Amino acid sequence: xxISLDTRSSVPIYVQLRNQIVTGIGRGExxxxxxxxxxxQMAVDAGVNTMTVNKTYQxxxxxxxIEIDRRKGAAVCDIQAPDAVFREKLETELELxxxxxxxxxxxxxxxxxxxxxxxxxxxxxxxxx
Amino acid sequence: xxISLDTRSSVPIYVQLRNQIVTGIGRGExxxxxxxxxxxQMAVDAGVNTMTVNKTYQxxxxxxxIEIDRRKGAAVCDIQAPDAVFREKLETELELxxxxxxxxxxxxxxxxxxxxxxxxxxxxxxxxx
Amino acid sequence: xxISLDTRSSVPIYVQLRNQIVTGIGRGExxxxxxxxxxxQMAVDAGVNTMTVNKTYQxxxxxxxIEIDRRKGAAVCDIQAPDAVFREKLETELELxxxxxxxxxxxxxxxxxxxxxxxxxxxxxxxxx
Amino acid sequence: xxISLDTRSSVPIYVQLRNQIVTGIGRGExxxxxxxxxxxQMAVDAGVNTMTVNKTYQxxxxxxxIEIDRRKGAAVCDIQAPDAVFREKLETELELxxxxxxxxxxxxxxxxxxxxxxxxxxxxxxxxx
DNA sequence: GTGGTCTAGACCACG
DNA sequence: GTGGTCTAGACCACC
Numbered sequence: 001x002x003i004s005l006d007t008r009s010s011v012p013i014y015v016q017l018r019n020q021i022v023t024g025i026g027r028g029e030x031x032x033x034x035x036x037x038x039x040x041q042m043a044v045d046a047g048v049n050t051m052t053v054n055k056t057y058q059x060x061x062x063x064x065x066i067e068i069d070r071r072k073g074a075a076v077c078d079i080q081a082p083d084a085v086f087r088e089k090l091e092t093e094l095e096l097x098x099x100x101x102x103x104x105x106x107x108x109x110x111x112x113x114x115x116x117x118x119x120x121x122x123x124x125x126x127x128x129x
Numbered sequence: 130x131x132i133s134l135d136t137r138s139s140v141p142i143y144v145q146l147r148n149q150i151v152t153g154i155g156r157g158e159x160x161x162x163x164x165x166x167x168x169x170q171m172a173v174d175a176g177v178n179t180m181t182v183n184k185t186y187q188x189x190x191x192x193x194x195i196e197i198d199r200r201k202g203a204a205v206c207d208i209q210a211p212d213a214v215f216r217e218k219l220e221t222e223l224e225l226x227x228x229x230x231x232x233x234x235x236x237x238x239x240x241x242x243x244x245x246x247x248x249x250x251x252x253x254x255x256x257x258x
Numbered sequence: 259x260x261i262s263l264d265t266r267s268s269v270p271i272y273v274q275l276r277n278q279i280v281t282g283i284g285r286g287e288x289x290x291x292x293x294x295x296x297x298x299q300m301a302v303d304a305g306v307n308t309m310t311v312n313k314t315y316q317x318x319x320x321x322x323x324i325e326i327d328r329r330k331g332a333a334v335c336d337i338q339a340p341d342a343v344f345r346e347k348l349e350t351e352l353e354l355x356x357x358x359x360x361x362x363x364x365x366x367x368x369x370x371x372x373x374x375x376x377x378x379x380x381x382x383x384x385x386x387x
Numbered sequence: 388x389x390i391s392l393d394t395r396s397s398v399p400i401y402v403q404l405r406n407q408i409v410t411g412i413g414r415g416e417x418x419x420x421x422x423x424x425x426x427x428q429m430a431v432d433a434g435v436n437t438m439t440v441n442k443t444y445q446x447x448x449x450x451x452x453i454e455i456d457r458r459k460g461a462a463v464c465d466i467q468a469p470d471a472v473f474r475e476k477l478e479t480e481l482e483l484x485x486x487x488x489x490x491x492x493x494x495x496x497x498x499x500x501x502x503x504x505x506x507x508x509x510x511x512x513x514x515x516x
Numbered sequence: 517g518t519g520g521t522c523t524a525g526a527c528c529a530c531g
Numbered sequence: 532g533t534g535g536t537c538t539a540g541a542c543c544a545c546c
Contacts, residue, residue, distance in 0.1 A: 399521060399522090400522075401521080401522090435522080435523090436522060436524070437524095438522075438523080439521085439522065442521090457529095457531070458530080458531060
């Protein structure tokens, strides 16, 4: 998985890192059970402080995307069961994106086509709860 | 339009306010040409400082969603022409949301159903530039 | 002389109006001794308040570009003698424009070509002090 | 770089500050890659509030003249590629200055000599994007 | 009346 | 230690 960060962006580095890891897992570049680089290795690869990577991993753990074992490092979790809190967040974000797209002149058909395209990039492997 | 802010959120107030106004315009609660509350009025309504509202309005103006007239206050703009930069941003965000949804056990059919539902809340009025 | 104002601009209307009148005189669309529209007429033409036009005329008078006679209205003055204060202001503004042009990748040759082009639009009529 | 502000001027402080920094960069007093003073330091140096400096820096960033890095503060950007919007603005401003100069009795030769002189103060270093 | 600017001082997020 | 956010309240420019 290739990580590319923009230190001049207003998006905090640990958020950029978190987003790229989540996208990577979603795409299937990292599969359930596979290990992530160690905190130190990831810090070197991405050219950031280990504290920053550590923060990212803690967030991914809290979100249930990875497990952290003191001996084996971090590993990708299985797909989770649908959850009402996330669904709520998803709807709110999609509503905002819909509004922005609407105001930027994007029609419903085109919007849905993009949604389809982006989800289709995800790893189709059967969900295991 | 009802504004509800969460001062304990890590999302800056001016961003929350911006998002809610964008969503409100998208939904058609505020139509093109209609006025937004004055900076002072919005500040009272939302319970925040006038400078915070001012910052929000300046951002909405820079994004092309509203116009600020020295005499008449702020008003909603017409729908814009599609633009490559926004499309890029839209795809990136939808990819991240897709990945999160995938890992939270949401299937493609359900994801697209939610996308459809949220876009359908938008004001369908034809108002091209 | 055609006046076009943008009420949504951050530049005050009376300044826009002043700038357009100065440019119009410089171009020779209004010659020395010729009358400007009355305050009321100009207010109607430009679609602004008479107070705004009045303020503009007062500024043009203070700058020595027009004379205001209670009976005959406003008229364009003759070309003035060079003046140190203005020269100072001119240099400061040209220095800022030079810096901006430099940082925007415009070379010296091109900059001077634009300067020449713009001054050449001015009325070449012999200066009368 | 020496900053001198006039608090009695009608030009907002953050604009004066912006103009002086742009001129300073153009002159080569600050070169591409070099750091600007921190927001706090500049606020002390210039005798203004940190928010005022912050606003100035945000504008310079939006104009592409500086970059703001969360870790290292603000630094001067490389020279940009020529851009049609700026050219338009440049022509409008030069036309106004030409008109003013014409009416103040400055001949074409002298005007162009001043233009040449001011641009020649700029840093000639070749630093393309 | 409107928005625009500025201050002093506080607190937080980031790395 | 850096920039980012927010407040309360003031004053000004514009129309």
